[in-house]
Amino acid sequence: MKLVFKSIERDGCGSIGLIPEESEDMWHAYNLVAVGDAVTASTVRKVQTESSTGSSTSNRVRTTLTITVETIDFDTQACVLRLKGRNIVENQYVKMGAYHTLDLELNRKFTLQKPLWDSVALERVEMACDPAANADVAAVVMQEGLAHVCLITPSMTLVRSKIDITIPRKRKGFVQQHEKGLNKFYDAVMQAILRHVDFNIVKCVIVASPGFVKDQFFEYMMQQAVKTDNKLLIDNKSRFLLVKASSGFKHSLKEVLQEPAVMAKISDTKAASEVKLLENFYTMLQLEPAKAFYGKKHIERANEALAIEILMISDKLFRCQDIQQRKEYVALVDSVRENGGEVKIFSSMHVSGEQLDQLTGIAAVLRFPMPELEDSDAEGDSDSD
Amino acid sequence: MARHRDFRNRTFSDDYDDDDVYGHSVEEDSCMSPSDAAQWIYDRSRNQQIQFLQNHNNIQEETEEDLADTSFSSQERRESIDLRSLNLDEEDEAKLMSCLDELRNVIGEAVADNILIQTVIKHNFDFSKSLDDILNRKTKEPEVPKPELVKPVVLIDPVKAPVITTVENTPKVVATNLEPKTVGVVKGFKVGQDGSSSSQPQTPRDQSPCTERLSKTEQVDEIKSTPKVKENKVDANALYVNERGSDKDHLYIVVIGHVDAGKSTLMGRLLCEMGEVSQKTLHKYEQESKKIGKQSFMYAWVLDETGEERVRGITMDVGRAQFETKTKRVIILDAPGHADFIPNMITGAGQADVALLVVDATRGEFESGFDLGGQTREHALLVRSLGVSQLAVAVNKLDTSNWSQERFNEITKKLKTFLKQAGFKDSDVTYVPCSGLTGENLVKSPTEAELLKWYNGPCLLDVIDKFNVPERPVSKPLRLSINDVYKGTGSGFCVAGRIENGVINKGDKVLVCPTKEMAEVRNISINEMPSNVAFAGDQVSVTLTGVDMQNVSVGYVLSDPIQQVPVTTRFEARIVVFNVKVPITKGFPVLIHHQSLVESANIVKLKALLNKSTGELVKKKPRCLGNNCVAVVEVEVCRPICVERYKDVKELGRVMLRVAGTTIAAGLVTDIVNT
Incomplete structure (x- = not known):
């Protein structure tokens, strides 16, 4: 901009x-x-x-x-x-x-x-308006029969194509049906990549899957590229990055973005840092539950005590129709900043932002434990559904 | 821009085309024949009539049965009971649930829910007292109804029953399926009668408004044909006895364990020893595996058939094979051990009655498989959560430690403590030392001198033979969960899956859920053998017509068209959280595994945290769920799925929650939220 x-x-x-x-x-x-x-x-x-x-x-x-x-x-x-x-x-x-x-x-x-x-x-x-070059990354998360072709920009994750094909299982004497189904699936994913990924913009294409699906797919794609003499794929072979993911669903992108190999390539995108922050929050919740809170009421009370170290807030909250509410959230952000806390505004278009949205849209890691908050929450959660 | 359309220059007929959908007939577009339409269209009036006929049929049944088991009170005959009708407060309900769980652990599924509930309440939630009571009752009961119960079965369908020639055979079978069965028969009637909330709605949820369109004659035809179908369902038990009475029981056994424990090799060797694999094939495998320098995989190749699996030397999808023992027809489901393929393993385990856990006895190998992150633990927990209660543990590759008793004891001791925690009873777990590669102690008693010194137990085959076959809920409405869709030979396409409940006949109309499309069963085959009828517990492949192959996918359920499976996107479940790295909070994205279905879902509400042993309410609306806790949560799935309450259909009421390749929780569906 x-x-x-x-x-x-x-x-x-x-x-x-x-x-x-x-x-x-x-x-x-x-x-x-x-x-x-x-x-x-x-x-x-x-x-x-x-x-x-x-x-x-x-x-x-x-x-x-x-x-x-x-x-x-x-x-x-x-x-x-x-x-x-x-x-x-x-x-x-x-x-x-x-x-x-x-x-x-x-x-x-x-x-x-x-x-x-x-x-x-x-x-x-x-x-x-920040002119810093942004790293666009394409990611394909897949498992047998299911694939999502996504485009990851600094503040958005866009699912460009979802491929859902039923692949017959292997059964005695019918192995070729399984393999045929698999090839059909790989072909569909390859077409989706060709259609949706612009290699002029995209720095690298992450192919993630459990097991050997990614290797098999990559092999298939390169074979096809050679067969059909597809220059685009052959030239960009080095841009593909194979990583492990646990499934082909969209939220396994989170794991992909935490992968060190991926981090190195896209370290400047917001997506990866957001995933890490949210992960830290969860770790804190596990280790020291009195230092990690979510929900507006808890956060506000923690802020009153100047306890907030890192505030995570979804940008969805700022888009709300109610002007009064927006004002409240802005005031909260300002006050946290004033008190030396860090504020991270998550993009609700990323997987991590989606998760934060589900988690009331606001969460914080505190400087010191506040066990009294935990006890008083019986009536506190009633507003959120 | 709609506001600024240029109205004057518009041809209005264009507009009408897309707006006037309501007054527009669907049939005009797609030129469907009325008979086709009848398949797809659901109408209330027809169903009421069907319902009436069904009730009518059952009224007679009911009276007969009333005579037969007058000793049972009406309460007792109900199989499941709505907890809400008992007017318990939350704490009592929680106590009750925990007591029930404990009782189930001890007595299994043999006694109906309501009896348990009654007893528990009678003894004021005292577990041990009510257990005594139930056990005492159990020993008394079978004697009373047995002689009387034989009659109704024969009475119901005198034409079919006489085929039962061996007299001593019949009572035996009837005696095993005493109570739930007779109750199940009148289920359709009961639902209407007591009006308690039930998973099977009497009228389908998606009624089509266009009732008038259906021609009258069609309606009559439909009604005429339905009683015929119904009849089959009513005497499902008799049919079952008739078809399977003399046959060997089918037993589905899933083989689980850490990667490279030797599951496929053990099973391949077993099949070879049983003579299920021809010498020629085996020789071929031997030559080929030698060629790529992996001779030790020759037996595994019997089950690992795809090129990929053979090259990598690991199982990736569930392999299937069968053999017969003295008393049983055993179907092996060879699950993959690799962590990445646990979804496939869950599919396999969901179809199994019992499990065989294979552990590698080699020093270091067992430890790595058993330690945190190894699949030995996860698999065992998974199969237990999937409802498998009988387990055999094959301590494999014991030849590598020279058949040392010390090693065997060390392993069994470790496993025993763990399996107890996982919820297996000691009496249901058998340990067998063996070696898959050498074939020691598989089908014949051991010959190895070192092993003979200290082992005199059964060989693996005997252990498999000794498993109890669980009871098959034959008389409940049909539920078949699909785990494979493929093109068969001939017309239509095939779906494969396991019948959880009920009976499926050739020619039956079934409802494909959650899309709710009607289909007709053209062909049934059980383990590649064509058959006219299949029963609960069977692994079948069914040829369907009337639906498009594109519209059916893995995880769908074939359901009885009248007593349908509930379809929902949101349900409440009681979950047990396993070891998790990060706590579960609201909005946690998970993958839900339900039978063969994998779907992404969110935990939308944490309702209550319960005490692990007593089931009492500890905290309402907890902030997060940590390790090893029990909680009630609400789950929202991205797409509608078919689930049942656990108390209605056990197999369809179990869910697994997984995140990032690890299982974080297992749950039972307690309530289905209508959306």
């Missing part, structure tokens, strides 16, 4: 101009825009004009509109952000107060005006 301008008043209101450059920036934009903000962007609108004789013509006009956002829609697969709201700036084609839906486009500037730019939002802008 490119930052065009930034004009923020002392009281926190103001506007920022941004140019999204890649699909991931849409995710950042999605996390920035909240209901009630004003967004200005260029868009296409079909305008009908009625001539004096009563005949009407309609034509598409490109114009710049400013709307107050009412609904926000994010398509994770296509990475498209749709903002719907009412027009608030006079325009020669569109009446004031008329509804319009903005599709934010890549490489076109949009301006976001907020009544209050809080620290979390500003941090998000900073992060989005």
Whole structure:
């Protein structure tokens, strides 16, 4: 993302101009825009004009509109952000107060005006505009009959393709059916890789599976590549990385990202560090349960005691519709930072973020044990389902 | 952009096409014949009639049976009982559950749940007292109903029963399946009568609204044919006796153990000694294995058939073979030992009645397999959690330590303590020293002088022969869990799996769940032998027509179309947590293994932490679950699956939870949350 301008008043209101450059920036934009903000962007609108004789013509006009956002829609697969709201700036084609839906486009500037730019939002802008080269990694987690082809970007894990094929088991005299099924499966995975992985962007392709599936698959793929003279695969052979995973389900990506070989390759992605943090939290919960807590109430009380060392919070909490709630979470983040604690905002698009979301979305490792929190939780958990 | 459509220039007929789905007939599109449609369409009215007929049939049955076992109170005849109807508070319920578990450990499945519950309550949750009571009752009972019970079985279907020629044969079989069976027969009736919550809904959940579409004649046809099918189900017991009375009992045995313990070799050798493998094949294997320098694998090749397995020298998928002993027809399921293939092993173990644990006696090898992280422990825990209670332990490769008694004792001592913890009773575990490669003490008594010095127990084959065959719930509604889908010869396709409950006949209509599609059974074969009927406990492959092969996958269940298997995405389970590296919290992503099904799931709620030995409630809504605790949790699965409450169908009520290649917990389904 490119930052065009930034004009923020002392009281926190103001506007920022941004140019999204890649699909991931849409995710950042999605996390920035909240209901009630004003967004200005260029868009296409079909305008009908009625001539004096009563005949009407309609034509598409490109114009710049400013709307107050009412609904926000994010398509994770296509990475498209749709903002719907009412027009608030006079325009020669569109009446004031008329509804319009903005599709934010890549490489076109949009301006976001907020009544209050809080620290979390500003941090998000900073992060989005960080020019550091991002490491995109493709990962294929597979087991016999099931594979997920995923794309891991710094703040998102996108499942590009899921392959689920029933492979007949081996049985007396029917071994070839098993092998045929297996080949069909490998072929499907290979096609998915060819279709969804762009070797210009992707640094490495991780192939992970239990047992020998990954080796067998890799062998099959290379054989096929040689057979069909597929330059793309042959040239990029060195980019494939075979690792062990326990299953072909999506959440085994977590294990893959903890693998030292993978860590070395993608150390700068958020995904790997998040997995590690969450793992640390769980280890703490096992060893010293009084030093690891989750759930809003516990965390707030721990914060009152200035006990929080590392706060993990899912960005889903900041996207909530309720402005009051968002304010509370922002205040919590600010206060933890003020008191020397570390705050990690997890992306809910990663596997670890998904898990944190399930775990009330907020968790913390404390500096010192607070056993009194543990005892008082009988009524505390009732709010969460 | 919907708001800004150009309405004036629109052709409205285009719009109607996609909007007007409701008034649109499905049949017009897909030109289905009415008879085809009848297969797929479910309607309430038809089922009510069926239900009525079924009830009607059963009313007569009921009276007969009432005469037969008037000695039982109506309470006693109920097989399972809804705990809620007892109005217990939570603590009592927990106590009750723990008592029941203990009792089950001791007496197994022989006594119906409700009897246990009654006794336990009577003795105010005192385990030992109620055990005494039940055992006393057990010894008394069989004598009373035995002579009377023989009659109804014959009465129900006089046409079929006379085939039982050997008189002394019949009473024996009937006596073994005393209570649950007679109860099971009237189950369909009972459900309607007492209105207690049951897993089998009377009317299918997904009723189609288009009842009128069905032609009248079709309906009548359906009804006419149903009683015929029903009849078969009613006298399932008689049929079972009829078909299998003279046959040898089928016993499914899963072979488990650490990788390279010699499971496949032991079984391969056993098969060779039994004469199940031709000399020619064996010679071929010997030559080929020699060629790649792995001669010791020649016997393992009998079971490891794929090229991959042979090259790597490990079993990857469950191998299958069978042989006959004096009293039994034994089907071996050779499970892979490698940690990566535990999902396959679970599939195999889920189909087994008993287990054979193979341990490597070589110094160092046994220890590495038995220590934390070795598969000896995990496998043993898994099979126990999957409901296997009888175990034989083959102490393999004892020839490497020169048949030393010391070594044998050392191993058995270690295993004994562990297996006791895992929940195996000492009396149900047998230890056999043997060697798979040399074939010592497999089918014949030992000849090795060193071994003869101190061992005079049975050989492996005798141990297998001595296993008890568990009772088969033949008369319950059909449940067949699918563990393989493949193209057979001829029309349709085949699914293979184990019948957990009930009977399946050629020509039966079955419901493929969780997709709830109707299919027809074209062919049945048991262990590659064609058959007209198969019973609970059998490993069968069934040729289906009426559904597409694409729409059936491993882990699905074939169910009785009327008493359907519940389909859900969320259920409550009581779990036992094994050794875990990180504690289980809310939102923990796990893989759930249920029969052959593997599905990703989340633990969405930690409901209660229970005391491990007493089952009392320790803490409500715990923050996390640590090692070795017992808890009640709610699990949400990504896709709908077929589960049953443990008290209804045991096999379909067991789940395993696994994370990152290790088993973290085993659970029993206590409640199914309707979604």
